[in-house]
Amino acid sequence: MAIKSAEEYIESIKQQDPKVYLGGKRVEDLFKNPTTKSVIDATAKIYELAMDPAFEATMTAQSHLINEKVSRSLHVNRGIEDLRKRADMALLTAQKVGTCNYRCVGCDAITTLASVTWEMDRDLSTDYNKRFNEYLKYLQKNDLACSGAMTDAKGDRTKRPVEQNDPDVYIHVSERKKDGIVVRGAKVNQSGAIAANQTIVIPGQALREGEEDFAVAFAVPNGAEGITYISQYTPYTAERDAAEDIHELGNPIYGQRETSLIVFDDVFVPWDKVFMCGEVKYTRQLVARFAKIHRMNCGGACKVGFADLLIGATQLLVEYAGLEKVPQVREKITDMVTLSETARACTLAAAVEGAEEPKGSGVFLPDDMFGNVAKVNIANGFWEMMKIAGDLAGGLVVTMPSERELKNPETRDYMEKFFRTTVPAEKRMRITKFLQHWIAGQHGPGTWHGAGPVQAQRVMVSRLADLEGKKKLAKELAGLKEEELDS
């Protein structure tokens, strides 16, 4: 059976022993550290949703490889309907975990490699696509949690990979062996690999001739020899560490998006898990296609799910204060909804204008312009929504005492007396804390840089704009003379 339960997933994680560092110390047991546990819990929830009949259509798909229902997180988009469902999944999981679906990047890497390996095989008579399909069947049959890694450490940004003092700041092949390759380097900002079964690694930027060693795509099992994960540490990590009860926290179970620096210190990868090795010419489309699909999902759809949570919590606090009919308040809620629906529209447009790429591959990718525009809108819109939510929520969103004060007999009565509004103090404090998590934490920059910074999307919008067509339309109407229309 190709759909695993949350319990089965958790069991699989227990078998793994990755080398994870957090807050300056090795994490001995991912289930005991509350932060690494939140990543496992969030991933488990994704499995749970796939088993839920209410969400089955969104969370699963019919595989074109193994003729079974599989997790949509492991499915290649084979048509417009798949693209719409893929975006729906991103929206749903965001609503349900309020953090990363940690299988999301892996999922989009799968569609990307399905497209690019097919193209390489067609052009170069390689067998990357065959290898990749075998690997994908393995993932699907075992419903493995697969994460993705893309962004290199980069070192000096003004230099190319080959020009760096230390070549390790970009992942590269350090040795080619008969049975596989050895890779060195690191990926930063990686979400969820610590709690995945597998990680797909792809290049983070288009490469040129002479940079063949850096043109490498492959898969590794979690915690393969030579891999070290050094996890992010933020105030929210400390708060989770210190919590006596997770309900003191803003997003109690699933927490913040957790990422790691993944170090590859001479990691061996057998050939059947290598999906690109030296074909610099194909790195441009690999990166572009990944961006195309990931911007629709991570950029447009997922953040709309977050926006739902943000809007919902703000509306609750407005109601708790008895202000829901004040016209100015309604106008601001309307602003939030407009921003969110705009991004949702862009995402939908990206899906329905999707197309097979390359022709004949059977792989579908969303429309590039709309995917990029979705991301630009939500990145700006999310900050705007944070601002409005902070306005309507009141200063308490950043000045609230701990919920523990409600349990302390010396302070409980004061807390209940002074934080009550039209609802009891505890209810108000829970939602206020939830909103703190969204607007006084990592989500602004997180939304901005997820799926690439906005400037990257703007460059794409600029490239994709048909300025020549628009110039021609203007000239025609402006009544330029015949001979001037084409000059």
Next chain:
Amino acid sequence: MAIKSAEEYIESIKQQDPKVYLGGKRVEDLFKNPTTKSVIDATAKIYELAMDPAFEATMTAQSHLINEKVSRSLHVNRGIEDLRKRADMALLTAQKVGTCNYRCVGCDAITTLASVTWEMDRDLSTDYNKRFNEYLKYLQKNDLACSGAMTDAKGDRTKRPVEQNDPDVYIHVSERKKDGIVVRGAKVNQSGAIAANQTIVIPGQALREGEEDFAVAFAVPNGAEGITYISQYTPYTAERDAAEDIHELGNPIYGQRETSLIVFDDVFVPWDKVFMCGEVKYTRQLVARFAKIHRMNCGGACKVGFADLLIGATQLLVEYAGLEKVPQVREKITDMVTLSETARACTLAAAVEGAEEPKGSGVFLPDDMFGNVAKVNIANGFWEMMKIAGDLAGGLVVTMPSERELKNPETRDYMEKFFRTTVPAEKRMRITKFLQHWIAGQHGPGTWHGAGPVQAQRVMVSRLADLEGKKKLAKELAGLKEEELDS
């Protein structure tokens, strides 16, 4: 043959003699007054496009009533594909005439009445839908130019129609006769009726019991007895009047959007042209459905066509100044494209999420949320694009001497010398004048109020937002206690 040529349309207009006032005087011949002529020319262009094989799929459709290819301007939307094509038509005609497709409001009124009359007949056993279909067959068979009129004069905005000192500020039935009704009142801001063959009139707002006389929808031929058109007069009207050569003007042939106040001074309408008469209960959906479809087309799609012209002209001036590679300039062009593509995405989303309404009617309407959001985005975006265009175009866009100075031997050499950049003065002046038309004229407020002011769309967004659903999602994640989740 149900598709008429531009020449045939023009011939039909020559047969009409409406009572039109402009600038304080009766217009004796619509073909001689340069402003009324621009309306005819724009409408003729719409006919021409339908004959052009390149645009046939967009501009025509297969009628479900007469089994012939008809103008899409007279076609009822019967499915998602129709909605997409309807939006495509709005985009295309905007690009090609740079002003209203004056058949646009009539077109959307047709789909609206197809839906509402069907519903009334179903519920009330009236025969409005039958009458309407007969009328529509007549329009389709003769490919008549049909305009639409909606906005009443309104008088004192704080009062209902029945409370006004003068009931004529809302169109109403003043007499019911055996063979028809007599209507009185006026519609304002009406686009293009003077150059149409027919005009469909519908209520401008939802009505209540006691306001039955105001719940009236009907069609009249252009210039029916009792109708007077008093046309807008702006600086652009004066400029067109004064032009020695239309190429001195910004949008030489098609001009600005021209509207009139249409006065109905006891106009008789036979029953077979009456499509609602007293059914106040159905006015709400009539207005809502019209808004739904018109905001997608006029709001989202048409203005994206205008944006193409605006962007194209701006890019031309940037190139004429040699500045197209300056990063800040490219960023600003990118801003314009992003704003425009955002509205296009919302429009597309509105179309693909369309649905049959009412079920069984066979009539399809776009998604309401996305249509409204499209309009909100473009209304704000258009002002922003105007600002950017004005920035990049330079001050000359509002300080340029007349093109006549190029013909005057006393000034010609100076003009050619001092207005030349990398292109000759004339070329630069033509495009500058074209852009003046877009950013130093009527388009800001026009875009804002077309298809209803933005505040009307915001009210709809507020109503359509599923705040309860969002609150529930937030509560679940925030970890409210079981019993609090539903309270």
Next chain:
Amino acid sequence: MAIKSAEEYIESIKQQDPKVYLGGKRVEDLFKNPTTKSVIDATAKIYELAMDPAFEATMTAQSHLINEKVSRSLHVNRGIEDLRKRADMALLTAQKVGTCNYRCVGCDAITTLASVTWEMDRDLSTDYNKRFNEYLKYLQKNDLACSGAMTDAKGDRTKRPVEQNDPDVYIHVSERKKDGIVVRGAKVNQSGAIAANQTIVIPGQALREGEEDFAVAFAVPNGAEGITYISQYTPYTAERDAAEDIHELGNPIYGQRETSLIVFDDVFVPWDKVFMCGEVKYTRQLVARFAKIHRMNCGGACKVGFADLLIGATQLLVEYAGLEKVPQVREKITDMVTLSETARACTLAAAVEGAEEPKGSGVFLPDDMFGNVAKVNIANGFWEMMKIAGDLAGGLVVTMPSERELKNPETRDYMEKFFRTTVPAEKRMRITKFLQHWIAGQHGPGTWHGAGPVQAQRVMVSRLADLEGKKKLAKELAGLKEEELDS
């Protein structure tokens, strides 16, 4: 007596006969052409205000040269109080004429030359300052209307003046004679020289070695031999031409800001009117100082006066519609006020932080940062205010019939009936027309580019920002190690 009446000014204009072209024809009598007359009327109003006891303190000043009260338009700023009053004057005149005070650029050129000529004499032992003071005494004693001209035609923007195919696209000295110089070239976008007595011409950009011929500042009487004025022609020009009664127009008496291309076709200037000739090294500060003071006045102060008119008219229309208590409407009016007051604050800050420049010169200039920021804020804010005004005014602002329809007996009753709200149609139409002038015309790009385009101000803000100081503050607080604080 150094303060002239409006009548005396008008008399002086009658003595002049400049060569003015407008709409392709020579203007034979500036008093008969309604557009050129509007420039004279606006300038006359400036004289009238100086005579009005209510405005005397703002409009006049005590000369440091002739020991008399003179027009502030001819006064050198000699202290902080002068700077505040100078800004007050810009605000007042904008409120009172709703268009350029056509003496404004000349006024700021006077303070600029007072500063730069003093510096040149100090450094180079020239006698420019002495000459300039003599000239200024002459202006003051005769209270002459003095305009200013700065922006060259520029030709190919990617080339320096000396690299142009045609050197005339920048004003330059074509011949040096014993008794004076001969200048060639043209200035564009010049406001009001046609109705001035004198025009001061200064370089439009910083110049380099090798460009000495272009480093020229001088004064010419209106209509000096060799000068031709080719005036702007916009839809508003045509409308004014066509008006039967100026009250049909938006700004009936004073109209739009009118500019001309001024051609200098070998104009002779005697040495005593030459204030710079070849000193390229001083062009940078000349341009910078002019920008500094003009951005405060034209950018910040004047546009706040316009904003007052825009806000006032919008509020009137809101009241005429009975909507002044609607919360959303009040919020939007508040937005307009906030934008306007922000610019006013920046202007005031620029004045009070002004300083003597150069030290010892006795000439005061405003703070550069605040002046530039004032302009940036109002340029963006003006577009925003236009958008809001257009929202609140309703579509009629661009669809209104001519006021002539109120006089035509065939349409009058309809007009009165259908355009009446809580006030009679005429009143509503007058204010609507007034607002059309502000938001559906030239003011968006005009405000943007007046006193230089916003990009120029942004470059200055960037240069003036003390990033080193801010970096140091950040390092200190961030706890960088001692040795890192300075690196």
Next chain:
Amino acid sequence: MAIKSAEEYIESIKQQDPKVYLGGKRVEDLFKNPTTKSVIDATAKIYELAMDPAFEATMTAQSHLINEKVSRSLHVNRGIEDLRKRADMALLTAQKVGTCNYRCVGCDAITTLASVTWEMDRDLSTDYNKRFNEYLKYLQKNDLACSGAMTDAKGDRTKRPVEQNDPDVYIHVSERKKDGIVVRGAKVNQSGAIAANQTIVIPGQALREGEEDFAVAFAVPNGAEGITYISQYTPYTAERDAAEDIHELGNPIYGQRETSLIVFDDVFVPWDKVFMCGEVKYTRQLVARFAKIHRMNCGGACKVGFADLLIGATQLLVEYAGLEKVPQVREKITDMVTLSETARACTLAAAVEGAEEPKGSGVFLPDDMFGNVAKVNIANGFWEMMKIAGDLAGGLVVTMPSERELKNPETRDYMEKFFRTTVPAEKRMRITKFLQHWIAGQHGPGTWHGAGPVQAQRVMVSRLADLEGKKKLAKELAGLKEEELDS
């Protein structure tokens, strides 16, 4: 000597033993808890700055009561120059501690009470002003740290104080005794009282007849009997608790703005510390005058100091990435500077347009319009700056591992290798952490609600706007008939 050293201040704090709760537990020693210690350290720094000759003019003033130099934090503004210096102090302290100057609210409460008590004595022949001056002399002579408390708990926002189920949600007099009063209730969002020597308490809103018990202003020593402080607890509190070395933190020494709920559970206040008791009529101006001065300082000036830190850190990270010459990057930095300078200009304008209020009192307050506009601009601008900073800083600002990883021998080499750019990893990490503190924490909502939420300022802007004057200007220019000008 009226200026105390930091050491003397710290000594005074050691003598106090307030009842402070934090994170669910009593804080036994404020010097040992790292969060409460950060408040003491920040306050000590304010004392230190007053001793620093470089800042003496800003941080101290000549008392009008004791004829000595005193801390400006205890000085009544007696003129325009005082207002400018007061704003300078707010800017300086913000730059130097990057958190609240915890003496700021107390300082503005002092000027407010100086004004209002003078007015009450004048009108009512009370002796509040005399009492207040005696109290102020005591503060000045001993250079006491004095905080202020204003915002009540408020309970159900739709009800007045007297209508609440529990009157304690607003501070009020519960008993009047011969020697003083007893007060009950709580103030929320209070900054810094735990580390002050004294706290001044004033009403949080205008009160009406019948609400006399709530019209109470008074002073209490820190930790007076009956007072309990329940402090805010945020992720940043947890992080500080968990830090092994404060240099792991974003603002190592001074931390986040720390606030408490202060509970007054029947606290006795002797009459000589009571400055208002029942005079509801004077609460409106008390609140309005406090807002007026505090919005200038906390709203405009202080946040400009924060902006300096934000801009400085962003520029550092840009330079560390080698991107400082990229035009788009420079444009964004310019946006930040423009936003910051705009608020600075509004603050300066508020100070220089200040006035004595009431006349004769000798107390000066800033201009109300500009103070409010300053706050509105910076509240919106701060979110915008946070967005830009997050853009330029890169995703690492929210994904960075702990600095402890640099000390852990198992991870150190990886950290140094992969987080190095053009500077060593540690330097980059320090500044990144510093920026995290600003843009991924409490500062967005904190800035918004400090000195009152933006909506409160907008209401003031609306009230202060001279719409009648603007309407009159518009009517005059629009050419309304004589009789219509005044109607």
